[in-house]
Amino acid sequence: MIHAVLIFNTHGKPRLSKFFTPLPPLIQQSLISQIFSLISDRPAGVCNFLDAPDLVFPTPGNISIAEKGKGKTKERKEEDDTRIIYRHYATLYFVFVVDGAESELGILDLIQVFVESLDRSFENVCELDLIFHFDEVHHVLSEIIQGGLVLETNINEISACVQAASRNRKASAASSNPLIPSALAAPGGRGGNRGGSADGAKRWLAAIGV
């Protein structure tokens, strides 16, 4: 499975960090900076796989929560399995931390899919897009990978899902804000939303104390 998806720029500033194995935030950050320093040391033209003897990626992996304590030795063995696959695009590094169940070259293709999906949803994506739409990047990622497993690899399907989700978001946001005329709000999907526009307006009025 995929343990983590990271994006950081050439200065090591994280632009996206998504860990699919539960790790404490501080460990996540130290891992990011460790991986960054290892990757940024690598010269151009070397391979996209990072083997670092001094990097230990803690993978609770196949040990269920209850047996974490005694699974220590097993964890040791699994380490060898974990590898880091990355790609460098302009000012950004896209890093996937995966285990042996994933194909190395397949993940490289998947990174490409991820970047192209971002490109479609942002139209010529650049670092600034990722900075200011940090939530949107998460949404795109959630259409490709869920819980460390690949959900979809077809770019058309991914961007269709992303667009559908953002339409829903806009509709929902519009319906909760009566000041925006309902004509601007996208029509679809309102029926199912239990908080319809009229209902939303009432609540909003109640909230501001009218």
Place this chain on the structure above:
Amino acid sequence: MFERTLQDLIRGLRAHKASSKAQEDAFLSEAIVEIRSELKGKDMALKAEGVLKICYLMMLYPIPAPPEFAFHVVEVMSSPRYHLKQIGYLAAPMAFSGDTEEVVLTVNGIKKDLMSPYVPLPPLPLTALPHLLSLSPSLSTTLHPDLLHLLTHSSARIRKRAVLCLLPCWEAFPEGLREGFPRLRERLQDSDQGVVGATVGVVMELAKRQGGKNYLPLAPELFSILTGSSNNWMLIKVVKLFAILTPLEPRLVRKLLPPITSLISSTSAISLLYECVRTCIVGGMLDPDRAEGEALARVCVEKLGGYLRDEGGDQNLRYIALLAMVKIIPTHPAMVAEYQDEIMQSLDDPDVSIRMRALELVTSMVDRDNLQTIADQLLSHLAPSETNTSTLPSAVASLTAIANQLSSTASKDPAITSTSVSLSPAYRLLLTQRLLSIISTDTYINVTDFEWVISVLVDLAYVSHVNVGTEIKRLVSDVVGRVKSAREYAVGVLEKVIGDEDFRERGRSGTGEDGLLEAAVWVCGEYSSYLSSPLSAISSILSPTLHLSSSTLISLSLHATAKIFGHYAATVSSSWSSEKHDEAKALVASIKSGLEPFLTMGEMEIQERAFELTQLLNFVQADLTNHIPPAKKPTSTSVNDMPDMEDGFADSNGSNGDASTPPYPKSLFLLEPLFTAHELNAVAYKAQEAVRIPEGLNLDIEIVPGGGFGELDLQDAEEENSEDEKVIDLGEGGSEGMEELRRVLREQEKKGKKRDGESKEERARRRAARKAKQKDDPYYLYDKNDDLQEEEDIDEIPIVKLDDSDLPEEPIETKSTSRSSSKIKGKTKSKKNPAPPPEFDRTGELPEGTILPPPDTLKSNQLERTASSGLAAVDLSSSFSSIRGSGRFEEYNVGDDEEKEAKIDDRDIPITATSEIEVVKVKRKKKGDKKKKDKAIE
């Protein structure tokens, strides 16, 4: 109050980034205070924005989550608005950790969202669920039916998300796997390719985590995907999955070979091609017994070799080629050996990833022919840094003389490209460990030249700059102990090492150089007969800076000094002259002065050894001082600083210097027998276990009945005395004091014999008397059972001599030469036939007559057993019977519920031949069950 949106916050942070760090921090803390109040407020939109901002900040800065952050996230999650809910679910994985109880609060909300008829809604909780499920097993139990229900949702997007959620759900709730497995199986034939892909992913993960056995029945479905699908990602997954399955079911190989071979020849995607090749290798399809297996292996290795040769091409392909070659080595070493040059080149690659893979490959390629080349090249990777640090000009110079390994290749181009990588300590450590392991693997099976081994070990200690001291120490003493022919060379080299003051200094910081020093000191002491100059060896062992070293090294040094002196003294006696006399006296004096600082050392062992040795030397010194060398009689004996010893020896040597006494002082033979009584040999693995308990020896019986204080002490003392007499051969002659001592000893011996001669009755009587005394003694623990027990006489316990003579040597020479010569045949590059390995002790000492039991695989099996738990423990094979049962696996289905209930706890139920009957039963019952299940869900 004006609220910042996330965009405002980011802009603010960027604006302050240019200014000082303090300003940025101030802005940050201000923002956090703002966010806290937003989180506490009633407005849900603001709260959601606050949650989002916290998520952003937590990604960038090491800040803790604000108090009750998880609770706020739960609130946002339960908001009826889609866009707010989405933020809530986005933040949930970051907000909840294992110990937050908020997960429980979310159960009903998540359930409601999952079951929502509004199609865009269920994906939101499904996105966050894998994380939450892995945190809380109870959540898994509760939501499991809902997830199964969603598997048949009308929307494919929801179906595939639900499938992916099953993995963490079953991870936390393994029992669910039994119920859900048939539903998962149905998804393999889903109309939507995305759902099938997701299902394959889940099956792959399940198979990887609990072994493929449960998933063999899925082979038909997977096979149809393999032949029918055109989605590369899915094909890769299926091919990888088959790599897990085929080792369990060899018949799959025959079925898979055609489609995989056609994929290899037809696909344009290198990733898929590579995975096919890898599956062929890992899945055991290259069985050399089969003709097509050999051909396929040839194709695979050629593909990989092509990647490897592709200079200037894709580095990624070189990397994965090395990765896959490691797997093929065990079965087809000869094919990989054709690419040895390319692989060796990869060791010099500037890319550390490729180097590490090449290193791994190279270590598994090692055989008798290429060990030296490979080891020398690895060593040359460690060597270049030596020019950078250059703390040891003298050591380097002497070493290059000792070892010719650091030949011209070392300082050529790899030095330029690889210095930066070589300096990474972790890489150096790995390299060194690998180097040591290829040498010592399987008790030096690949080694032909042990002198070379010694020199490599010494080089390693000098140039590795990593802490492998203990390992080097172990290997050096092991090699020297096992290989008699290498001892002389080893002593020669190590003699120089102990004289290297710079090296000593490096070791003092605890960086591992001490390991070699300790070994060197020990070897020089133990095999002191090979020393070129015992005098200089002693002076370098007792170097003036020794007291700065570690206590282990000091105590070893003291002991080695004693050994070397003992040997020196014994040898020098054969050519005794007045010069030797002076030399010996000077030596004793210098050793004594060298021991001086350790007499007051805090460490107990050092102090003890120093005192012991000093006292022995006092003895020798006094003897020497009073000895008159044969040539020049009166001149040398002038100084006498040991007045108390004077009485002991003065008369015997001075006055009784007639023809019967040898021309040298007898005390020269004082030390040597202390150390040479028994030759140290390598002890065989399991020798201790192999020592059989001699017949008649019952280890459970008290050796000395009744606690045995008084009697034991006396007897011990006697024994010690008599032993002393034996070990320190006092010889005849000597002073009156000696005569006195001998007399006392003889008397004691007689007494002991008298004791031996006592009749049993007498002894029993004495014992009874003592026991009666002890009974009244309040300080004596009296065992009541003693009276009842038949007391065992110590002397009645038969003493069995444990013979420790060596086992006959294995005839390894013949075996190995035949092997290596056959290998050479295959090679065009003809090397000179390697000499048969020097005779060495591979097995080590064993008690006579024991047969080494074959290395048991039992242990590893047991380990595997115990390791399987949780999801891995669920065994589906008990309910859906195996292929082996009938050969047509299509017919099998998961068994009924009752059976499952009964067998849930059973681990690893062997597949039984009666499975056929089971299946019939299963089929009949299944329908009823399904109805029941459906009802329950509704």
